Amino acid sequence: MRVLAALSGGVDSAVAAARAVDAGHEVVGVHMALSRDRAQMRTGSRGCCSIEDAGDARRAADVLGIPYYVWDLSERFEDTVVADFLAEYEAGRTPNPCVRCNEHIKFDALLDKALALGFDAVCTGHYARATTGADGTPELRRAADLAKDQSYVLAVMGPERLARAVFPLGDVASKDEVRAEAAARGLSVSAKPDSYDICFVADGDTRGFLRDRLGSRPGEVVDADGTVLGTHDGAYGYTIGQRKGLQLGRPAADGRPRYVLAIEPVANRVVVGGAADLTVGEVDAADAVWFGAPLADWTSCALQVRAHGATVPVRARATAAGGMEIRVDGTLSGVAAGQSAVLYGGDDGSRVLGQATVDRTRRPAATGASA
Template identity: 85%
Template sequence: MRVLAALSGGVDSAVAAARAVEAGHDVVGVHMALSRNRAQMRTGSRGCCSIEDAGDARRAADVLGIPYYVWDLSERFEDTVIADFLSEYEAGRTPNPCVRCNEHIKFDALLDKALALGFDAVCTGHYARAGVDGDGFPLLRRSADLAKDQSYVLAVMGPERLARAMFPLGDVPSKEQVRAEAAARGLSVSAKPDSYDICFVADGNTQGFLRDRLGSRPGQIVDADGTVLGEHDGAYGFTVGQRKGLGIDRPAADGRPRYVLSIEPVSNRVVVGSAEDLSVGAVIGESAVWFVPAPTQWTDCLLQVRAHGAAVPVRARALPEGGLRIEVSDDRLRGVAPGQSAVLYQGDRVLGQATVAATEPLSPRPDSAAVEVR
C-alpha cells in the first residue's frame, strides 16, 4: 500500500513509520505545521508541531530513507481546532482539543489530502488497534499498553476514516519498548520527552490563553440557591467539577469543599456546590458516531468521559438525529461537563462516541432489559 506517515517529530510517530516501512509499504513522511508562528519553539516537553519538531521529523525520515514533506495546515488548525476551543469555553462547555484535532486535522484535512494524492492510508503513532470484526464493521480497540491508550481521542473519527488509518504501535506492550526500538533503529528521538498539555498553549497556562483571546468578562459566583459568594473575571476560566481556584473567600456552612456545578454563559454566572451535587445519573450526547449498528435498545457497556479517566458501567441507546442517551445506576460518575467526549466500550472495543450536550442528576430508576453488542 501507499502510506502517508504523519511524523510529529516524536518517538511514537517515528517508530510507527519505521514499522510501516518494514512491513513493505511504500511510505512517505509528512509533518503537519500547525502553528502560524513559525518562530515558536518547544519548551521542555510541552507543545508539539514546532520548528524543532519539524527538524526531528526530517531527521527520522532521513534515517528511514523515505521522502519527507511539510504541509502547512495552520490555517485549518486555527479555523477549526482553536476556534472550536474558544467558542466552546465561551459557551460554558469543556472541549477536548485533541479530539477535535483528530476529527478536523489528522483524519479529515490530512487524510483527505492523502487520498486525493493516491495514498491508501494514513499511519500515525497513536496507541490504539484497528481492524474489522466478524460482521465486516471497522473495529477500534484499546491499545495493548492501557497506560498509553488513545482510543478515547480517536473514537470521533468514525468507521469510514478508521478503515483508512494504520496504528502500528497498538500491540506494543509499553512505551519503554518503543523507545528501545527507536534507539536500535538509530532514531535520535528515542529519548525525546513526550509532549503534553494543549499543543497551542505552549506555556501550559490555559486560563491565560483564554483571557488573552476572550478578554475580561466579570461575573458572579453563586451557590445553588443563587446566593452570591464571590466574583470571577470570566466564566470561561472554569469547568464543571473544578475545586481549586474558585476565588471564594469564605468556606461553605458545613465546612466542606465547593465544586463548580455548572456554568451559565447567558447570565455569566458560575454555580458551585458540594461534591455530591456533581453525581450524574444520565448523559445526553449529540453528533454520535458508531463502530457498530446504532443500538436502539438499551445496551450494557462502559463509559469513559476523560482521556485518562476510568470507565464506569452504564447502559446506553441511540436516539433519533444522532443523539445518544447514557444512564448510570450509581454515583461513580461525577463532574461531567457539556463539550466533553463520551466514549462507549464493551471490553476493549469502542462502540461509539458522542459529544456531551447535557447531563441529568443521579436519581433512582427502574431496571429494564439491556442487550450486548456482538
C-alpha cells in the same frame, strides 16, 4: 500499500513510520505545521508543531530513508480546532481539542489530501488497534498498553476513516519498548520528552490563553441559592467539577470543599457547591458516531468521558435525533457538556461501540436535579 506517515517530531510517530517501512509499505513522511507562529519553541515537554519538532521529524525521515514534506495546515487548524475550543469555553462547555484535531485535521484534512494524492492510508503513532470484525467491518479497540491507550480521542473518526488508518503501536507492551526500539534504530528522538496538555497552549496556562483571546469579563461566583461568594475574571475559564482556583472569600458552611457545578455564560456566573451535587445519573449526547449498527435498544456497556479516565458501567441506546441516551449504573461525577462520551463493549470490553458529544447531564433520580 502507499502510506502517508504523520511525523509529529516525537518518538511514537517515528517508530510507527519505521514499522510501516518494515511492513513493506511505500512510506512518505509528512509533518503538519499547525501553528501560525512557526518560530515558537516548545516549553519543556509541552506543546508541539514547533520548528524544533519539524527538524526532529526530518531527521527521523532521513534515518528511515523516506521522502519528507511539511504541509501547512495552520489555517485549517485555527479555523476548526482552535475556533471550536474558544467557542465551546465561551458557551460554558468543556471541549477536548485532541478529539477535534483527530476529527478535523489528522483524519479529515490530512487523510483527504493523502487520498487525493493516491495514498491508501495514513499512519500515525497513536496507541490504539484497528481490527476487522467477523462481518468485515472496521473495529477500533484499545491499545495493548492501557496506560497509553488513545482510542478515546480517536473514536470520533468513525469506521470509514478507520479503514484508512494504520496504528503500528497498538500492540506494543509499553512506551519503554517504543523508546528502546527508537534507540536501536538510531532515531535521535528516542529520549525526547512526551508532549502533553493542549498543543497550542505551549505554556500550559489554559485560562491565560482564553483571557488573551476572549478578553477579561468579570462576574460573580455564587452558590446554588444565588449568594455571592466571590468574583471571577471570565466564566469561560472554569469547568464543571473544578475545585482549584476558585478564590472564594468565605468557607462553605459545612467546611467541605466546593466545586464548580454550573457555568452560566449569559449571566456570566459560576455556580459552586458540594461534591454530592456533581453526581451524574443520566447523560444525553449529540452527534453520535457508531462503529457498527447504532444501539437500537438499551445495551449494557462501559462509558468513558475523559482521556485516560476510568470507565463506568452504563446502559445506552441511540436516539432518533442522532445522539445517545445513557443511563449510569456505576458512579460518575463532574461531567461537563462538550466532553466526548465513548462507549466500549465486546467480549473483552476493548471495542469502541460509538462516540458522541455530551450535551447535558441529569443527576440520579433520587436527587432529581439537572445539570
